[in-house]
Amino acid sequence: MSIQPFIDRLKYAIEQSSASQGTIAEYCGVSRQSVTNWKTTGQISRDNLRKVSEVTGFRYLWIKEGIGAKKLTDFEQNERDAQEDELGVRAPVVEYGEPDDKVEKLIRSIRYAMANQKLSDESLSALTRFFNSLVDFK
Numbered sequence: 001m002s003i004q005p006f007i008d009r010l011k012y013a014i015e016q017s018s019a020s021q022g023t024i025a026e027y028c029g030v031s032r033q034s035v036t037n038w039k040t041t042g043q044i045s046r047d048n049l050r051k052v053s054e055v056t057g058f059r060y061l062w063i064k065e066g067i068g069a070k071k072l073t074d075f076e077q078n079e080r081d082a083q084e085d086e087l088g089v090r091a092p093v094v095e096y097g098e099p100d101d102k103v104e105k106l107i108r109s110i111r112y113a114m115a116n117q118k119l120s121d122e123s124l125s126a127l128t129r130f131f132n133s134l135v136d137f138k
Helices: 004-016 021-028 032-041 046-056 060-065 075-087 101-115 121-135
Strands: none
Touching: 004 032, 004 046, 004 060, 021 032, 021 046, 046 060, 046 075, 060 075
8 A cells, every 4th residue: 555645645736725834733732844855754742733724724634534524614623533533443435425415414403312311222223223224334
């Protein structure tokens, strides 16, 4: 598996950002030369990749794996994605394109119900089993 697509996304995020390479280096606590090296070698720690994501406005998972939308819109979700990736607990992501309004509304409804403790663990498990059965997810 080639590292080049990752390097290309990392380089793109750094170069397309409104933040200068010096600002990125300062935010990450490294030298400008380190940022230059990241763009050519792809050798960057997960923590610094998370910081690059934050300062450039590009999503952690997009930079790392090319998954989902490029631009960062939800900082909390981006942080969770980075933490889950670091812990190795992130569920596999299947790309089906950008979600439409109906999918977004369903996701918001589920998140609202969870945040307001309207879904029990049993209900959430049942919903998960239901959706998995629809796509034959194993």
